[in-house]
Amino acid sequence: DIQMTQSPASLSASLGETVTIECLASEDIYSNLAWYQQKPGKSPQLLIYYANSLNDGVPSRFSGSGSGTQYSLKINSLQSEDVSIYFCQQNYDSPPTFGGGTKLELK
Amino acid sequence: QVQLKESGPGLMQPSETLSLTCTVSGFSLTSNGVGWVRQPLGKGLVWMGTIWAGGSTNYNSAVQSRLSISRDTSKSQVFLKMNSLQPEDTGTYYCARHISGDLFDYWGQGVMVTVSS
Numbered sequence: 001d002i003q004m005t006q007s008p009a010s011l012s013a014s015l016g017e018t019v020t021i022e023c024l025a026s027e028d029i030y031s032n033l034a035w036y037q038q039k040p041g042k043s044p045q046l047l048i049y050y051a052n053s054l055n056d057g058v059p060s061r062f063s064g065s066g067s068g069t070q071y072s073l074k075i076n077s078l079q080s081e082d083v084s085i086y087f088c089q090q091n092y093d094s095p096p097t098f099g100g101g102t103k104l105e106l107k
Numbered sequence: 108q109v110q111l112k113e114s115g116p117g118l119m120q121p122s123e124t125l126s127l128t129c130t131v132s133g134f135s136l137t138s139n140g141v142g143w144v145r146q147p148l149g150k151g152l153v154w155m156g157t158i159w160a161g162g163s164t165n166y167n168s169a170v171q172s173r174l175s176i177s178r179d180t181s182k183s184q185v186f187l188k189m190n191s192l193q194p195e196d197t198g199t200y201y202c203a204r205h206i207s208g209d210l211f212d213y214w215g216q217g218v219m220v221t222v223s224s
């Protein structure tokens with residue numbers, strides 16, 4: 001199975017700040033990388049797919065990038081509603097596997 | 108709109124068999140797959156298995172020997188059965204629409220299952 005490693009495990013940032021979350025795959029996943037947002041007490045929601053495509057309704061302050069084994073999620077101008085756990089997922093090979101999550105809090 | 112909702116018992120004993128139901132609306136089970144994803148408390152997400160639009164299934168090898176996923180298309184329901192439960196099976200179980208490209212675009216609210224004697 002492809003292993004997905006996220007960093008950092010937790011992150012504290014101020015409103016208006018720009019934050020970046022990293023995701024490292026154990027092998028090349030050819031941009032088959034998705035990001036999910038899980039707000040407190042809620043179920044995950046698909047944010048980004050194929051590394052940089054925003055899902056419908058996702059604010060433009062979210063962006064994804066990367067290739068090969070290294071990917072990142074960037075949030076510009078952090079808002080209070082962005083407090084969540086973020087997961088990456090590879091959809092290159094079965095089984096689909098997720099990263100351990102990054103918990104984003106407000107400073 | 109697309110909705111999924113899990114239901115099932117919250118507390119199980121070790122060695123028992125877990126039965127969960129996912130009731131969907133807003134899409135047809137014959138057009139989209141539905142997968143089950145588990146989240147141990149405070150931990151990450153693990154895909155368990157999926158039943159596809161044509162009725163075929165795929166399972167994660169980690170639970171394959173204990174897991175069965177089936178469906179009743181007339182009732183828009185997907186079923187998960189997992190036997191020989193252990194405390195490490197404790198967590199929140201989500202059903203999610205599993206679309207082409209191995210993405211999960213809509214998720215249920217989740218059901219918390221605790222395995223404890």
